[in-house]
Amino acid sequence: MSFDEKVKVNAYILHSKPHIEVNSEKCRSCSTKPCVKLCPAGCYRLSPSGEVMFSHDACLECGTCRLVCPHRAVRWSYPEAGYGIWYRFG
Numbered sequence: 001m002s003f004d005e006k007v008k009v010n011a012y013i014l015h016s017k018p019h020i021e022v023n024s025e026k027c028r029s030c031s032t033k034p035c036v037k038l039c040p041a042g043c044y045r046l047s048p049s050g051e052v053m054f055s056h057d058a059c060l061e062c063g064t065c066r067l068v069c070p071h072r073a074v075r076w077s078y079p080e081a082g083y084g085i086w087y088r089f090g
């Protein structure tokens with residue numbers, strides 16, 4: 001089973017309050033935008049106008065975006081207990 005296939009069978013219980021907040025002001029002046037390329041779940045996407053759009057819906061809680069952001073624009077915490085990803089393949 002491929003990585004993509006494994007990711008698709010994970011389950012999520014989403015909280016109305018996202019566990020990640022992104023400072024879009026800082027994103028506008030970020031020239032490299034590594035989050036878009038490195039988030040394994042595709043939570044960061046570029047709009048046609050070049051704006052970074054974020055959605056926590058499929059977040060794998062890996063913490064990569066927090067580590068790679070050169071501008072400390074990502075405020076990251078684990079979801080509240082009982083929420084977030086439910087891994088089916090460990």
Ligand code: SF4
Nearest residue numbers: 027030033035069073
């Ligand atoms: S790397 Fe950080 S500042 Fe740059 S676009 Fe992503 S979240 Fe925004």
Ligand code: SF4
Nearest residue numbers: 039059060062063065
């Ligand atoms: S924690 Fe991982 S999966 Fe979640 S948004 Fe950040 S890079 Fe993507």
